[in-house]
Amino acid sequence: MKPATTRTKNKVLQHLRxxxxxxxxxxxxxxxxxxxxxxxxxxxxxxxxxLPRSYIRLNKEDIEDLPQMVQRQIKRFCYCENRxxxxxxxxxxxxDYAVYVNHSKSPNVSLTRSGHYKTQRPIRKGEELFLDYDxxxxxxxxxxxPAPVRRR
Numbered sequence: 001m002k003p004a005t006t007r008t009k010n011k012v013l014q015h016l017r018x019x020x021x022x023x024x025x026x027x028x029x030x031x032x033x034x035x036x037x038x039x040x041x042x043x044x045x046x047x048x049x050x051l052p053r054s055y056i057r058l059n060k061e062d063i064e065d066l067p068q069m070v071q072r073q074i075k076r077f078c079y080c081e082n083r084x085x086x087x088x089x090x091x092x093x094x095x096d097y098a099v100y101v102n103h104s105k106s107p108n109v110s111l112t113r114s115g116h117y118k119t120q121r122p123i124r125k126g127e128e129l130f131l132d133y134d135x136x137x138x139x140x141x142x143x144x145x146p147a148p149v150r151r152r
Contacts, residue, residue, distance in 0.1 A: 012050070019048040022097050023128065027082045033128045040123040045116050046109065047098045053115060055086040057078075079137070104130035111136040 002098050004012070009080060021040045027033030065072055070092075079086040079101045088096065098117060107130045110118050110152055123129065134140050 015048075015050055021046040024097065024100055025128075027102055027128060029104070029128070029130075031102075032100050033102050034097050034100050036123045036125050036127050036129065038125050040119050042119055042121050044119050046119060046123070046129060047096070047117050051090070053096075054089040056089050058085050058087055059083060060085060081139075101129050101131045103133040105132055105134075107132040107135070108132070 002058070005125055009049075021036055021038060022034045023037050024032055027034045034046075038048070060080075063074055063085065063146050066074075073092055074087065076086060077092065078088070088094065097134050101117075108123050108127070109129045110120055111131065117131075119129075
């Protein structure tokens, strides 16, 4: 591995010191959720990243020849609209905490027109982050209750 330049090293250390706000955890609302690991002030982007967020728009037909399990991952973690799917330009092997933000009609995070996230109010350490999917994506989302788990 090539040693980092002092400038790159300092940039990454500053990012780690100032821009890391969240962790994944078990949500009482649905599956996995995103939780604050420290106080997040109002107006912050809790998912600030050193790499730009960019997406590739594919037609749904473009993924028909992919393995079924890959298609399932795409449907689970990528934004899908009528005929299109938006895939992260970085692929699916890069973790983006934002895809784990659960839906709420009382959100504490919003999505800006430029595609960045913004806290709507101060968020306490340990609090789960929520996004109103209907507002963020401009369509109504209906969720089904998960099937009960059978225990023996």
